Structure formats: structure tokens, C-alpha cells
Amino acid sequence: MGDDTGNWCLIESDPGVFTGLIKGIGVNGVQVEEIYSIDKETLEDLRPVHGLIFLFKWEGRNPASTPGSQAPIEYDNDKVFFAQQVITNACATQAILSVLLNSPSIDLGEELTNFKSFVSDFPAELKGVAITNSDLIRTVHNSFARSDPFINEMNDPGSKEKEDLFHFIAYTPINGQLYELDGLQEGPRNHGPCPGDSWLEKVGPIIQARMAQYAGGEIRFNLMAVVDDRIKVYEEKKASYEAQLAALQQREGPEAGGWLKGEIENLKQDIVKEEEKRMKQQRENKLRRHNFVPLVYELLKGLAQEGKLEGLVEEGRIRAKAELESARQRKTAAAASAGQGGSTGDNFGEDVDMYE
Structure with a gap:
């Protein structure tokens, strides 16, 4: 670092x-x-x-x-x-x-x-x-x-x-x-x-x-x-809907405002999902800072001692070769599509981490 x-x-x-x-x-x-x-x-x-x-x-x-x-x-x-x-x-x-x-x-x-x-x-x-x-x-x-x-x-x-x-x-x-x-x-x-x-x-x-x-x-x-902040956005929307619901029910009774109740429940779920996502991101950020190489080394050493490493390495080579061939075919197909006037689209690909 x-x-x-x-x-x-x-x-x-x-x-x-x-x-x-x-x-x-x-x-x-x-x-x-x-x-x-x-x-x-x-x-x-x-x-x-x-x-x-x-x-x-x-x-x-x-x-x-x-x-x-x-x-x-x-x-x-x-x-x-x-x-x-x-x-x-x-x-x-x-x-x-x-x-x-x-x-x-x-x-x-x-x-x-x-x-x-x-x-x-x-x-x-x-x-x-x-x-x-x-x-x-x-x-x-x-x-x-x-x-x-x-x-x-x-x-x-x-x-x-x-x-x-x-x-x-x-x-x-x-x-x-x-x-x-x-x-x-x-x-x-x-x-x-x-x-x-x-x-x-x-x-x-x-x-x-x-x-x-x-x-x-x-x-x-x-x-x-x-x-x-998405949680803040959701909470503000929920508070607005709750105020509207309270005013509506005061005029028309407790059964009124079914759609508002639904929106409030959806926002509660959105808040929970966002909180869970943040916890996951925090865990992932901690894992990024941890060096797992010593652990992997000890695992590989144990597999070698048990005579299992060579077979797993060969299996990995075969799988990697198949994945490379599949990627090559996808790239060839994409290039052919572009050559025929295909659109690049507006979707975005994988995360990368090598920056200029």
C-alpha cells in the first residue's frame, strides 16, 4: 500500500x-x-x-x-x-x-x-x-x-x-x-x-x-x-406518503388509502434491501484488504501432501481452455455482428481494476 x-x-x-x-x-x-x-x-x-x-x-x-x-x-x-x-x-x-x-x-x-x-x-x-x-x-x-x-x-x-x-x-x-x-x-x-x-x-x-x-x-x-443516499431518499418518500395517508384517513376513515399503504410497504422493503446491500459492501471492502495468499499456500501444500494437487491442476487447465475457447467464439460472433451493422447497445460489461 x-x-x-x-x-x-x-x-x-x-x-x-x-x-x-x-x-x-x-x-x-x-x-x-x-x-x-x-x-x-x-x-x-x-x-x-x-x-x-x-x-x-x-x-x-x-x-x-x-x-x-x-x-x-x-x-x-x-x-x-x-x-x-x-x-x-x-x-x-x-x-x-x-x-x-x-x-x-x-x-x-x-x-x-x-x-x-x-x-x-x-x-x-x-x-x-x-x-x-x-x-x-x-x-x-x-x-x-x-x-x-x-x-x-x-x-x-x-x-x-x-x-x-x-x-x-x-x-x-x-x-x-x-x-x-x-x-x-x-x-x-x-x-x-x-x-x-x-x-x-x-x-x-x-x-x-x-x-x-x-x-x-x-x-x-x-x-x-x-x-x-438511497436510504435517505426512501425514508423521505415514506414520510411523505405516511403524512398523505394520515390526512386521507382523517377525512375518509381508516380503510382509505390502499395504494398509499402499498407504496409505504414497498419503500420499507427498499430500505431493508439497501441496508443489506450496504452491509455486504462493507464486508467485501474488508475482504479486499485481507491477504489470502498465505491461506491459499497452506491449502495447496496440504493438497500436494495428499496427492490431490496434480489432478486438480489438470482439471483446471481443461476448464480454463474450454472457457478461453468459449470467449474466443463470443468475440468472433460479436465482431461479425458489428461488421453487419449491429449496434453496440447501451449495456455495460464486467468490472475491471487496471487504470491509467
Whole structure:
């Protein structure tokens, strides 16, 4: 785990990790939800949405060529928080900050509020340096690194193993304009006006256009939304319905308001599900920090002593070969479909954790 300004660890593309990171730096009242489709119904269920965080494979080309976008423009440094990424592996946290620090309705907490005020007059590059030098932000980021020596070796600059690189950017409305915030660019990109909440309808085609630039077999995209605390949202709705029900029953009697009773029960169930999800995320975050290599080593040693290891290894090789062949066939079929004019769709694939 990194402990200096030059060492930021890889973290997973996971809503539980991002929610924990946000809470760790002192921000209140928001969480991160993974989105599997950018259809209107999905986004409506999550309102209010403060911003979207999009992960894609980094190919080293200039994303300014994205259809429907503009090159970095002159922008008001006082109204748009934009920081250039100056350290490897920081893009996930930087994308999150791009949403948080451009959303006036979010309670940033004391530390991040002071940080925003301190860097407000800095140019983009110095803002990036300030993020890198923030003990709080770096420490919280690195606290979500997986305790796995193999990951550290794989990402050693001297290692011959090369992994695909992935990068995060943010989309968020600022002063009635939809902005794309990419720390690897010189400045933000303005995708045009988006009055009210219309930015969610506007951003969908922009993300789809970026996805369409990749070969048909590329499915490794990930999209997450920064939204209000779901339990708080559900509790506020429940309180509103309960007040309406009480007023209705006072006028019409205790049997009135059947649909309100149903909505209240549904919200109670939503609250329970959200509480269970949070407990699961907290458990998973704890497991990420635990190094299981010594346990696995002892298990393998025991299997070897009992003469069972060789057979299990061979069985694993056969299964892995079959899975690789299946993946190859799926990729070939997807490429053929794309070549025949098939759509890339608006669904998002697996989680990945190798970031530029």
C-alpha cells in the first residue's frame, strides 16, 4: 500500500469501493450506484443524479475525436472545477472528485470544502498536484487497495507482464451545461446546454458514441452514477406518503388509502434491501484488504501432501481452455455482428481494476 505522494494503488471499479471512498473523505449524503443500461427508466429511478463516471479501455489516442464532443475549451476556472491527472492510478478518485466538487448541492464535509476553497484559484495542473499531495485523499484511496502481492508484482514498472489500461472520466451538469471531465486532457469539454435534468437524456448518446469507436468484441465498459443516499431518499418518500395517508384517513376513515399503504410497504422493503446491500459492501471492502495468499499456500501444500494437487491442476487447465475457447467464439460472433451493422447497445460489461 502506498504511503507517499508518488504511490497511488489500483482500486477496483466497484460501487461499494467508490461509496466507501466518498464517505472516507468526509462527504455526506451521496453514494455510487452501478448502471447496466442508460435507458430513461433506469436513470429516472436514480434521480437526483449528480454525475456519471465512465470507465473505458485506454488506447492512447486523443478522445477529443469522440463524435459529438468538442476539443477542450476556455472555461471559467471559478465555476468549473477541473484538475489534470498528474499521477498514475489516480483517475478513479479524480473522476469522483470531478463530480463531487462540481455539485453545489452535495455536502462535501469540512475537509473537502477546505480543499476546494484552497485550490479554487489554481490552474488545472496545480489542482492535480494538490490532489496528489492531499494526505487525506491519497490515504483513503490507498486504503481500498487489494492486499495481494501478485497484483503489486504485476504492476511493477519493471515487470514484463503488460495489462490493458483503463481510464475513468466524469460527466456532470455545471451551470446548465453538460461537461465531460477527463484528467488526461488539457481542459474540460462542453457538450452544450442541458436545462434542468435534461442532461441525463443528453449524455446517453454521447457515451454510446464513445463505445461505438471500439471493435465489436470490446465489452469492458463500466458506468456508475453518483446519487443521493438511497436510504435517505426512501425514508423521505415514506414520510411523505405516511403524512398523505394520515390526512386521507382523517377525512375518509381508516380503510382509505390502499395504494398509499402499498407504496409505504414497498419503500420499507427498499430500505431493508439497501441496508443489506450496504452491509455486504462493507464486508467485501474488508475482504479486499485481507491477504489470502498465505491461506491459499497452506491449502495447496496440504493438497500436494495428499496427492490431490496434480489432478486438480489438470482439471483446471481443461476448464480454463474450454472457457478461453468459449470467449474466443463470443468475440468472433460479436465482431461479425458489428461488421453487419449491429449496434453496440447501451449495456455495460464486467468490472475491471487496471487504470491509467
